[in-house]
Amino acid sequence: MKSAVETLNPTRVRLTVEVPFEELKDSLDAAYKKINQQVTVKGFRKGKIPARVIDQRFGRGAVLEEAVNDALPKFYTEAVNEAEVNPLGQPEVDITELKDGELLAFTAEVDVRPTIEIPDYSGIEVEVDAIEVTDEDIEKSVEQLRERFASTNPVERAAAEGDVVTLDLTAKVDGEVLPDGVADGVSYTIGSGELLDGIDAAVIGLEAGGEATFTSQLKGGSAEGKDAEVTVKVTAVAARELPELDDEFAQLASEFDTLDELKADSRKRLENMKQFDQATQAQERVLEKFLELAEIPVPEKLLEDEVNTRKHNLEHHQLGQMGLSLEKYLELQGKTVEEFETETKEQAVKGIKTQFLLDELVSKEELNVEQDELTEHLFRRAASSGMSPDQFAQAVVQGGQVPMLVGEVARGKALAVVVEAAKVVDTNGEVVDLSDDEDEVEAAAETVEAVTGEAEVSEEK
Incomplete structure (x- = not known):
């Protein structure tokens, strides 16, 4: 086998390969064997059809195509190794000549890793943020922990910012209740922004049993993105109570004894x-x-x-x-x-x-x-x-x-x-x-x- 490599650009090469026909012998034998297993010819047992009969009945071209397809990956790999290139992805192969009994010639274009010169990186300088933890950062962190240990207690008053309300929701589009537009017993913290746009304004001021209707664009479900008429009923109002920031809280929320x-x-x-x-x-x-x-x-x-x-x-x-x-x-x-x-x-x-x-x-x-x-x-x-x-x-x-x-x-x-x-x-x-x-x-x-x-x-x- 003879091969040559041509650099088309810094990231692509073309391999030109010529293979003497005798090097296709193993692939030709395999092609005849494979076709033997796939076809039947009257007068011959399956798998025992002579090569000349296969050539006559199905054409030598079919055998050559099978043999070349089998052999190409091997010859391509040999050419790549000989040229010492690092291919990326699959090559584009073009058979340029196929003379039965004489020669197989093909080209293969493929992307390759470019040759890279490592630059001198010893002079690189960068600036990063300084590590600064303020008292405000500490207070915010402790407050977040405090929020996790908040308790809720039912109250008999109108709902306000920060309260936890239990809601029944019904959503309609074009006057029709959506198949997935009814939800009962939904727990929601007013001001959290976790439900629909406009719901905070609708429920603030409502006591248990109160209802309100508002329009909101649905964020999900069967009518995602559409404007819906939403009816919300408040079934319960509970106030969130945060624990006192003291040593008792530290013992409750952590392995430490003091705040x-x-x-x-x-x-x-x-x-x-x-x-x-x-x-x-x-x-x-x-x-x-x-x-x-x-x-x-x-x-x-x-x-x-x-x-x-x-x-x-x-x-x-x-x-x-x-x-x-x-x-x-x-x-x-x-x-x-x-x-x-x-x-x-x-x-x-x-x-x-x-x-x-x-x-x-x-x-x-x-x-x-x-x-x-x-x-x-x-x-x-x-x-x-x-x-x-x-x-x-x-x-x-x-x-x-x-x-x-x-x-x-x-x-x-x-x-x-x-x-x-x-x-x-x-x-x-x-x-x-x-x-x-x-x-x-x-x-x-x-x-x-x-x-x-x-x-x-x-x-x-």
């Missing part, structure tokens, strides 16, 4: 959260600067596939779980279709460039993924998917996605290398040292995963 200890713990937790946010912010900003330094061409077909994958995942998985259509989502986001298309393409370009650049750094720095790093990553991915680690691991193995997880961790390690080399200062001018963060690699893997999305730039041969 001061509870507040100190809240401060520590908020500092840890802000520290994590700061590290994530540093990783994101360092990655942005790193990408700006590099020249990274993006294959057109790969970009098209990535954009389509992101749209599909959003529309059929994320929005589907929330019961939202893409049109409704864009309406809620205040975006036009054109803005959504542009944003999705920009995110896809960034995701592909991130994979290319960090994969190149992984190779250059010879970064290896240890078993404990992979295990930690698997546990986190399992938790975010709602599956047990065993279930997630089984699904990963069965789906052949172990290399994908290894790639995610490796890119996280690569980004961590760049972040450690960068200068990170906070808004107070203080240098931020992220090297002591035990979860730095896993946090970096999360940052990379958020940028690259679920799609994986895979090599296929």
Whole structure:
């Protein structure tokens, strides 16, 4: 077999391959055997039809087509290995010559990973938010905990802001009660915004037994998006009572004996959260600067596939779980279709460039993924998917996605290398040292995963 490679552009090549006909022998034998099992010829037992009879009855062309289809992947793979290219996706194959008994010639055009020169990242500098936990932050945190331990007591008065009311609801569109437009015994906290627009104004001032009618656009159900006439009846009013902020509350709501200890713990937790946010912010900003330094061409077909994958995942998985259509989502986001298309393409370009650049750094720095790093990553991915680690691991193995997880961790390690080399200062001018963060690699893997999305730039041969 002879092959040659021609570079069409930085991300696409054309392989030209010539195969002597004798190298098709195994595939020809397999083709005759396969056709033998599929056809019957009078006078011959199934599977025992001579090759010459198959040629006469069904045509040599059918045999050659079967043999070539069987052999092409093998010859293509050999040509790829010989040319030392890294193909992305499936090739476009064109058979240019097929002479029976003499020669098979074909071309294969395929996208390839571009050659990337890792830029000098030692001079990257970024600024991040300073870690500041105020007394107001502590009070807000404790108040949220206090809200969780609020009690409700029935009252014989008109409903007011913050009260918990029990409601019976009936929704009509064009004068007809909707099939799913009746709900009884609905508990609602006035002012929470968890039900229909306009319901707060309707129920405030009503006592138990009071009714009101208002118009509201339905947020879901069979008449989603339509204006409905909603009748609401208040069947009970209850006032929410918050516990006193004292040591007794601290003992009720936590493992601490005093309110001061509870507040100190809240401060520590908020500092840890802000520290994590700061590290994530540093990783994101360092990655942005790193990408700006590099020249990274993006294959057109790969970009098209990535954009389509992101749209599909959003529309059929994320929005589907929330019961939202893409049109409704864009309406809620205040975006036009054109803005959504542009944003999705920009995110896809960034995701592909991130994979290319960090994969190149992984190779250059010879970064290896240890078993404990992979295990930690698997546990986190399992938790975010709602599956047990065993279930997630089984699904990963069965789906052949172990290399994908290894790639995610490796890119996280690569980004961590760049972040450690960068200068990170906070808004107070203080240098931020992220090297002591035990979860730095896993946090970096999360940052990379958020940028690259679920799609994986895979090599296929």
